[in-house]
Amino acid sequence: MAALSLRARTRELWDEHNPGLDTSPMEVVALVKRITALLELAVEPIYDGAELTAAEVSLLVPLRHVEEDVTAIRLAERLNMSRAGVSKTLAKLERRGLIARVPDPADRRAALITMTDTGKAAIDDLFPRELEAHGRLLAGLGPDRAAVVSALTLLADTMEAALDA
Numbered sequence: 001m002a003a004l005s006l007r008a009r010t011r012e013l014w015d016e017h018n019p020g021l022d023t024s025p026m027e028v029v030a031l032v033k034r035i036t037a038l039l040e041l042a043v044e045p046i047y048d049g050a051e052l053t054a055a056e057v058s059l060l061v062p063l064r065h066v067e068e069d070v071t072a073i074r075l076a077e078r079l080n081m082s083r084a085g086v087s088k089t090l091a092k093l094e095r096r097g098l099i100a101r102v103p104d105p106a107d108r109r110a111a112l113i114t115m116t117d118t119g120k121a122a123i124d125d126l127f128p129r130e131l132e133a134h135g136r137l138l139a140g141l142g143p144d145r146a147a148v149v150s151a152l153t154l155l156a157d158t159m160e161a162a163l164d165a
Helices: 002-017 025-047 052-065 072-079 083-095 117-164
Strands: 099-104 107-115
Touching: 002 025, 025 052, 025 099, 025 117, 052 072, 052 083, 052 107, 052 117, 072 083, 072 107, 107 117
Parallel strands: none
Antiparallel strands: 099 107
């Protein structure tokens, strides 16, 4: 509750000192940041001492059951991540034997990424526990879950459209 009053007070202060400034985006952005922080807090114990980081799991989840060849560029695009960040993380995963990269026969500059059995075992262990932690956080939504998903989809689509414009 204190965080809510702090956000409201922060907005009031900005409105006082900069009367022409539109502070309305703060409402949405503050909530998104709060939700992100809560999601991270929920999984923190899972990753304490784990073989993978949360960022690495985010990269490996889409690779786990992939049916087509995937390059780092395609993976970065799918996950809306920077190519440099994806490449750096993949290099770490490859050094640890969790993924393998082989030259793409269609484009020698690119590499096809596959998970090793070690990588599959690691993701099969951690990802279900992450889902369970998130599930506990979201259980209270009940029948409102569909409305929340719809609103968040609208938010994500609106933000993507603004970036694409």
